[in-house]
Amino acid sequence: xxxxxxxxxxCGSSPGGISEQICIIRPEDVDTYPFYSPCSTTITEDxxxxxxxxxxxxxxxxKSVSYSEKIQENKAGDFWSMxxxxxxxxxxxxxxxIIQNIKSNDFHILFTDKCGNKKILFCAEIxxxxxxxxxxxxxxxxxxxxxAASLKKAPIFTGEIIN
Numbered sequence: 001x002x003x004x005x006x007x008x009x010x011c012g013s014s015p016g017g018i019s020e021q022i023c024i025i026r027p028e029d030v031d032t033y034p035f036y037s038p039c040s041t042t043i044t045e046d047x048x049x050x051x052x053x054x055x056x057x058x059x060x061x062x063k064s065v066s067y068s069e070k071i072q073e074n075k076a077g078d079f080w081s082m083x084x085x086x087x088x089x090x091x092x093x094x095x096x097x098i099i100q101n102i103k104s105n106d107f108h109i110l111f112t113d114k115c116g117n118k119k120i121l122f123c124a125e126i127x128x129x130x131x132x133x134x135x136x137x138x139x140x141x142x143x144x145x146x147x148a149a150s151l152k153k154a155p156i157f158t159g160e161i162i163n
Contacts, residue, residue: 015114018065022058022084022146023110023161027123029053030108034159038152043120046159047108055110055161060086061141067111067119069153080153082121084111084146091130091140099128099142109146110157120157124148 025047034045049055065086072081088095106123113119128144148154 017063017114018067018084018086019112019114020060020062020065020086022060022065022086024056024058024126025049025108025110025161026053027106027108036155040155041153042156042158044158046162048162054163058088058144060144061089064141065111067113072149077151080150082124082148082150082154084109084121084124086144087139087141088128088144089139089141091132091142095142096130102126109148110161118157119154121146121148121154122150 029049030047031050031053032046032048034043034047036043065084067082067084069080069082072079106125109121109124109126111119124146125148126144126146128142130142132138132140
């Protein structure tokens with residue numbers, strides 16, 4: 001069976017864009033992961049965090065956040081490559097410290113697109129670099145790039161984060 005089916009015509013708008021706020025969870029803070037079927041592209045169950053664990057919220061500049069996912073062909077087997085990018089405005093000591101402290105760690109990332117779909121990236125790597133432009137209009141910001149790879153595309157997450 002090829003899995004090929006008809007795709008119906010979509011009426012209405014399909015706005016692009018990602019919400020400015022992303023949610024970051026440390027894998028070690030998760031107590032219970034939801035069941036995720038290999039045949040499904042949606043997770044409907046909740047993610048339960050350990051006692052006293054909290055998800056972290058990062059706010060990006062509006063209209064700077066974008067997301068892409070695509071299949072990467074590989075001799076060892078194809079996989080999905082996912083990338084979330086955005087900007088955090090203005091160089092700040094607290095942001096620089098966070099970026100320094102998170103290097104070489106993986107995180108779970110939740111974000112919502114402008115169509116209302118909440119997606120989750122498991123075991124994603126966060127990288128950021130500071131850019132200070134040569135002119136006022138060039139800006140002063142951290143360019144944040146979040147990447148993950150998986151055998152499946154990033155699922156839509158309809159559950160909740162439970163503390």
